[in-house]
Amino acid sequence: MRKWRCFFCNYIYDEALGDPDGGLPPGTRFEDIPEDWYCPGCGVTKADFTRVEE
Amino acid sequence: MPNAAIPDHVPPALVYDFDIWKMPAHFSNPHDYWLTLRDAKVPRIFYTPHHGGHWMLHHFDDTLEGYRDTDFFTNFPNGIPARPGGATKLIPVEIDPPEHVKYRNVLGPAFSPVAVKAIQDGIRSRVAGLIDAVAGARRCDFAGQIAGRLPTSVFLNLMGMPMADFDEIMEMEHRFLRGPDQVTQKDGADRILAYVAGFIEAQAAAPGENVTGVLLRARDEHGQPWSREEIINTAFLLYVAGLDTVTNMMSFIWYYLAKEPAKRRHVAANLGDIPKFVDELMRLGVPAVNARRVRRDGIWRGVVMKAGDAVLNAPMNANRDPAHFPDPDVMQWDRPNTRQQIGFGAGPHRCVGQHLARQEIIITLEEWFKRIPEFALDPDVPLNAYLGNIMGFANLPLVWSAA
Numbered sequence: 490m491r492k493w494r495c496f497f498c499n500y501i502y503d504e505a506l507g508d509p510d511g512g513l514p515p516g517t518r519f520e521d522i523p524e525d526w527y528c529p530g531c532g533v534t535k536a537d538f539t540r541v542e543e
Numbered sequence: 544m545p546n547a548a549i550p551d552h553v554p555p556a557l558v559y560d561f562d563i564w565k566m567p568a569h570f571s572n573p574h575d576y577w578l579t580l581r582d583a584k585v586p587r588i589f590y591t592p593h594h595g596g597h598w599m600l601h602h603f604d605d606t607l608e609g610y611r612d613t614d615f616f617t618n619f620p621n622g623i624p625a626r627p628g629g630a631t632k633l634i635p636v637e638i639d640p641p642e643h644v645k646y647r648n649v650l651g652p653a654f655s656p657v658a659v660k661a662i663q664d665g666i667r668s669r670v671a672g673l674i675d676a677v678a679g680a681r682r683c684d685f686a687g688q689i690a691g692r693l694p695t696s697v698f699l700n701l702m703g704m705p706m707a708d709f710d711e712i713m714e715m716e717h718r719f720l721r722g723p724d725q726v727t728q729k730d731g732a733d734r735i736l737a738y739v740a741g742f743i744e745a746q747a748a749a750p751g752e753n754v755t756g757v758l759l760r761a762r763d764e765h766g767q768p769w770s771r772e773e774i775i776n777t778a779f780l781l782y783v784a785g786l787d788t789v790t791n792m793m794s795f796i797w798y799y800l801a802k803e804p805a806k807r808r809h810v811a812a813n814l815g816d817i818p819k820f821v822d823e824l825m826r827l828g829v830p831a832v833n834a835r836r837v838r839r840d841g842i843w844r845g846v847v848m849k850a851g852d853a854v855l856n857a858p859m860n861a862n863r864d865p866a867h868f869p870d871p872d873v874m875q876w877d878r879p880n881t882r883q884q885i886g887f888g889a890g891p892h893r894c895v896g897q898h899l900a901r902q903e904i905i906i907t908l909e910e911w912f913k914r915i916p917e918f919a920l921d922p923d924v925p926l927n928a929y930l931g932n933i934m935g936f937a938n939l940p941l942v943w944s945a946a
Contacts, residue, residue: 496882497610497893498889510648525660527655531890531891532647532894532895532898536882
């Protein structure tokens, strides 16, 4: 599964973990995150995340 | 406050004289004064002796990291100069992680994109009312009549406070923000605090579906309600943090649009694209700086700092750093990285009201340009600017030929 990093706070969105507190069950693909979801670290939206290359 | 002696750990080569509270008289726009820091003789990270002495982070990479690095920097006290000793911490801005998460978890949903979307229509009708009230006059003080009134109106609505109290609140605000001396300003702050405390007390028995209700219903990780002091402190901070910041960001944006006919006409011709333009406008319109304090002795990005040193993040300058934003003083609607602007800060303390502020500005641009596509600075009325932890215009005189 893939990971994405928030530009502003470095929070990592890990698709394997999701963001259960934010309504995203484990396994939620980044593409399927709704536009109104916000970063649990700093509040920005998914538009401010970039893919973490592994 | 007299200048501080330069501490022994600060090398002379890193000292530069810059006063965040006072600019030479020939500047009319505070941004122009701050942008003198781009001069080649100014150290990348420097120490100024004013207001107790503090470091300055003004390049993009340094400022971004200054916000992110909560291990090296603490948010308390949050101001230059620091408030008198023993001051109560402002919640959540002066609470460090991980304790800060308790507050962010409650405030985040209350100011989320979904929550802001739900109040868009109300904001739009307030904005329309403010603009309609001035449109026929062909002139206005944008700072006083539009940008200075909208955030208060939106705040009252969010908190569930009665609109009938608007004028009373504006009077308190005026004393707090524009009082001629510290006694008047403190009186204004005390009155606002008393008003907020009284309102919360009155709502406690039956909390409504508004932000006041959210605070009254908030529980910590042990299921315990927040103390009344925490609730009042948070409500007060939400109020004061959203006043001059949004007001001045809007005034800077209208100031730059008034001075740029081609850019202004592009906005007027593409009203549907305003949500795409707004990030570039907010990149240019930054009104605030944000102080931190060093937690422990160490070397930070090559500079020796000592525990207790004050450090100031300067996001306006960071947003004008040519190393990150080429041709940084030019409005570019297709700038590829404009969303990386840090006018709302970064890290865990990035402005909790960012989505609300963004939406207030989008809606005001839309409603303004529908009615007043052409406007200019009034050449007959001098601008009155001020500096500090918040910078901006006390007035922004605009004129237009037809509405």
